[in-house]
Amino acid sequence: MLVLGDAHADDPANRRALFAAYRDADAEVALQLGDLLYYDLPIPTYFIAGNNEDFDVIDALRHGRLDSSEVTNAILINEEAVEVEGLRVAGLSGNYAPTQFERPRPNLQGERRRHFVRGDVERLKEVEDVDVLLTHEAPHGLPVAESYEVGCDHIDELLDALDPDLCLVGHHHEHAETTRGETRVVSLAAVGERYYELDPATLELTWHPTPSS
Incomplete structure (x- = not known):
């Protein structure tokens, strides 16, 4: 199974990298972690929205x-x-904004639609038997290089409630790993740098450099 980090494929160079990853992996299905920005894809691609x-x-x-x-x-x-x-794959789209979190989703307008709200999180907490959780926002503990403290309490709560075997995170364009409880948490590099393959039987995640397009 092909796994892709942020693509930002509205940019032509990034779109060429995205399709180079699809070609090189030669997979039948893909997962993608948000900031996709191009939606005419060669194989079924299950994705969450980014910011x-x-x-x-x-x-x-x-x-x-x-x-x-x-x-x-x-x-x-x-x-x-x-x-x-x-695999049972669950996902939460968007990133966290404290000023928007308590609002009903229909009340989010324009670019504010990039955020998740409490209703999204609470609905997802009710899902059972999750093997892989996809999030754009990160839980605490991921050692990525940002100018701010990375980690969202609401993603922590989701991991505690769902207890997936694997959580895949977008947004930071950097490969990094941690654990929370029994869950392996992996932040994915952007598609222009590398793509990943996930073995559904073992949940082994391997990466490959994205070929030059």
Whole structure:
């Protein structure tokens, strides 16, 4: 199974890197961690939204009303769990903003749609038997190089509630690893640097340099 970090594929160079990763992996299905920004994809790609997306497309995918020739094989995991190659994969889209967290999702407008809200988190906490959790925001403890303290209490709570075997994190464009309880937590490098393969049987995660496009 192909696993992809942030793509930012609205940029042509990043889009070429994204498709180079698809070609090199030659997989049948993919997971993607947000900031995708291009939705016409060669294989079924289960993804969460990041904080940089076409939020009109994301809203349409959330509500099942998309009618666009520019969206193919992009499947939003909408605060739920889906089965992918025998794994229960759950996902939380967006990043955390304290000023928006208590608002109902329909009240988020424009770029504020990039955030998750309490209702999203509480709904996801009710999901059972999660093998892999996808988040764009990170839990505490990931040793990534940022100018601020990385970690969100609400992601910590999700990991404690769902107890997945593996949590994959986007947003930071850097490979880093930690654990929380029995969960292995991995921050993924951006697609322009590397792509990953996940063995559904063992949850072994390996990475490969993305070929020059």
